[in-house]
Amino acid sequence: MNPLLIILLILLIVSGLGLIVFILLHSGKGTGVSDMVASAVYSSQTGTSIVEKNLDRITIALAIIFMLALVALMFVYPQGTISR
Template identity: 35%
Template sequence: MTAPILILSIVLIVLSVILTLSVLLHKGRGGGMSDLFGGGMSTSFGGASAAERRLDKLTVVLSLLWVAVVVALLVLYRWFP
């Protein structure tokens, strides 16, 4: 295993944990699994707050980084088996 593959693998693990936590921090939109954990009991008046929008953007950025790291690992494994 080469150093770039090892580094990207560690980055992928860290990104996966952070991405999972950011998804779990989102407020439930009603129905589904979020109601099971009490997410359906709260209602939001006036749309999403600034914190919710910031969390949405963070989640999108983290997911794009995650996909980029996965693609980079695939390329590295292709050239350095």
């Protein structure tokens, strides 16, 4: 296997697993769409805590890494070009 393929696959797997973990760590905001709308209208707490902001930043960074690794794999190895 090509070292570039190994690096891209490791990035894809690690960022995908990280995304799963960090998305599951987010706290639930409500039980449905009505709770989401009601909390946006009647919320007295406008800001989020520092922990939630950091959790959001890490999740966004992992999503960007995941997408970049996926696009890089798509361009470097088009369909059917990876040989065993």
